[in-house]
Amino acid sequence: MKNVLVSLSLAAALAGPASAVEPDEIRAAVDGHTLEAIALYREFLALPNDANYPDDIDALVTWLETAFSERGFDVERVITAGNPALFAGRHVDDALPTVLVYLQADGQPVDPAAWEQAHPFLPVLKERREDGRWHEIPWERLEQAVNPEWRVFARSAADSKGPMTQFMAAIELLDASGFVPSYNLKVLIDTEEEKGSPNLADAIRASRDLFAADMLLIFDGPPHSSNGPTVTFGARGIARATLTMHGPKVAQHSGHYGNFVPNPALRLAQVLGSMKSPDGVVLIPGFYDGIEIGEETRAILEKVPDDEAAILSGMGLKEPDAVAPSLQEAIQYPSLNIRGLSAAWVGADARTIIPPTATAEIDIRLVKESDPERLIGLVREHVEAQGYYVIDREPTDEERAAHARIATFTSGVSYGAFRSDFDAPPGLMARAGLTALYGEEPILIRSMGGSIPIAPIIEALDIPAATVPTVNIDNNQHSPNENLRLGNFLEGIAMLMAVLGQAPPTGEAETSPDQT
Numbered sequence: 001m002k003n004v005l006v007s008l009s010l011a012a013a014l015a016g017p018a019s020a021v022e023p024d025e026i027r028a029a030v031d032g033h034t035l036e037a038i039a040l041y042r043e044f045l046a047l048p049n050d051a052n053y054p055d056d057i058d059a060l061v062t063w064l065e066t067a068f069s070e071r072g073f074d075v076e077r078v079i080t081a082g083n084p085a086l087f088a089g090r091h092v093d094d095a096l097p098t099v100l101v102y103l104q105a106d107g108q109p110v111d112p113a114a115w116e117q118a119h120p121f122l123p124v125l126k127e128r129r130e131d132g133r134w135h136e137i138p139w140e141r142l143e144q145a146v147n148p149e150w151r152v153f154a155r156s157a158a159d160s161k162g163p164m165t166q167f168m169a170a171i172e173l174l175d176a177s178g179f180v181p182s183y184n185l186k187v188l189i190d191t192e193e194e195k196g197s198p199n200l201a202d203a204i205r206a207s208r209d210l211f212a213a214d215m216l217l218i219f220d221g222p223p224h225s226s227n228g229p230t231v232t233f234g235a236r237g238i239a240r241a242t243l244t245m246h247g248p249k250v251a252q253h254s255g256h257y258g259n260f261v262p263n264p265a266l267r268l269a270q271v272l273g274s275m276k277s278p279d280g281v282v283l284i285p286g287f288y289d290g291i292e293i294g295e296e297t298r299a300i301l302e303k304v305p306d307d308e309a310a311i312l313s314g315m316g317l318k319e320p321d322a323v324a325p326s327l328q329e330a331i332q333y334p335s336l337n338i339r340g341l342s343a344a345w346v347g348a349d350a351r352t353i354i355p356p357t358a359t360a361e362i363d364i365r366l367v368k369e370s371d372p373e374r375l376i377g378l379v380r381e382h383v384e385a386q387g388y389y390v391i392d393r394e395p396t397d398e399e400r401a402a403h404a405r406i407a408t409f410t411s412g413v414s415y416g417a418f419r420s421d422f423d424a425p426p427g428l429m430a431r432a433g434l435t436a437l438y439g440e441e442p443i444l445i446r447s448m449g450g451s452i453p454i455a456p457i458i459e460a461l462d463i464p465a466a467t468v469p470t471v472n473i474d475n476n477q478h479s480p481n482e483n484l485r486l487g488n489f490l491e492g493i494a495m496l497m498a499v500l501g502q503a504p505p506t507g508e509a510e511t512s513p514d515q516t
Contacts, residue, residue: 025177047063050110051191052195060191064105073187074091080192082195083199085191086191089187098214099184099217101167101218102188106195107194110155123157154482159220162492182504186213222472223443236366236451241380244358244407244408245359254352265358272338306326334364339362341358342358373413418454424464468495
């Protein structure tokens with residue numbers, strides 16, 4: 001597979017200093033270290049890591065301080081307004097470039113009753129049997145053979161203790177091979193990622209010299225759905241809004257007052273319906289302004305091997321929305337999504353009433369060209385244009401008497417989008433490593449549809465970034481029974497060895513304006 005945008009910069013990177021460890025040596029090293037890596041992973045998974053429990057995070061950071069110190073890193077806690085982050089560094093020479101690696105240590109909250117095991121922080125090994133269900137098997141089975149299809153089930157198995165363990169194992173094996181990097185290595189370990197990393201950017205700005213680097217590599221998330229090696233160069237940001245329509249001050253009998261008292265649920269549906277066309281295109285004027293998909297960008301997007309028919313079929317759908325002609329192109333635009341609706345009761349609890357309020361929770365996925373506050377403003381202005389008096393609180397009695405249509409609108413921005421060039425140094429380093437390991441270029445994703453709170457970090461340090469994902473896509477991330485396939489766990493160690501074993505490219509990268 002040869003990407004249409006393989007530039008002279010990438011060719012030079014591939015022809016330049018090769019990985020200190022050849023692919024066959026990488027495979028042999030991983031095979032010889034399998035049980036040790038899984039044991040480390042199992043120990044790590046047993047540590048609770050919900051960021052809402054500071055004592056658990058303190059114990060987690062203490063464990064990480066020891067783990068990284070034992071692997072030759074200088075470590076330092078980074079005080080934030082919330083949980084502490086962790087810095088780990090290996091300095092080689094002032095004259096060399098510096099690579100910063102981002103890793104995530106915290107995980108989603110757990111509901112133990114929803115898990116099919118004793119506890120989410122008691123990792124178990126499972127195999128899928130003929131009945132299609134996952135069955136727990138003894139860890140001792142690994143001493144006989146390691147089946148790549150077996151899976152480890154635990155909270156943060158994939159998101160994101162798996163990638164962090166892969167990184168630690170890759171460092172160990174590179175050290176054992178005698179590899180001496182031609183770069184300084186810094187690691188940023190985030191303990192509030194699942195809360196949106198609300199305090200991290202300020203902490204980095206306050207410790208800018210500590211984290212100063214030439215590039216950022218992110219080891220997190222699943223690859224393309226084909227499970228092929230992947231490098232991702234951006235992610236959408238996210239903003240949110242809550243829209244509430246107000247009706248009677250208390251619920252009213254729909255028989256006594258139907259056809260007389262306005263129903264806020266119907267009014268909410270009408271306003272939401274006015275925001276999009278029947279085929280899913282946002283109708284709010286200016287919402288897509290600034291997005292240009294040129295020929296070179298479209299060529300990049302078309303190289304991604306999405307099976308869109310299979311994706312839709314798997315979801316039980318016939319056709320997609322009409323924002324763009326393909327999945328990859330669609331996620332280059334900001335999205336407007338209704339993520340939740342609430343008004344009165346449904347099902348067996350349904351009542352013959354006119355509800356007092358109806359609420360929609362909205363999220364807006366942001367792209368690099370988006371101004372988050374502008375998009376939020378456009379949505380609010382659209383509600384006003386439908387004849388509503390829009391406020392950010394409960395209406396007063398005086399406001400109720402003065403205005404026939406009242407809506408409460410509140411909003412916020414979690415973080416923006418980021419996108420780096422394919423030929424920026426971290427992209428070249430990741431592409432060269434994976435190309436050396438697999439003999440062909442990885443799948444290149446211009447921007448993934450989801451959001452990760454990296455943009456504030458990139459802005460604070462003013463560096464380009466690239467992501468190398470290493471976990472199976474069907475990992476139940478954020479859900480009960482989160483898991484990591486052993487084959488992906490071990491392959492991820494090899495991938496990180498290959499990437500970290502590269503010499504960072506130097507000099508100015510050749511870029512295409514259309515990529516950025």
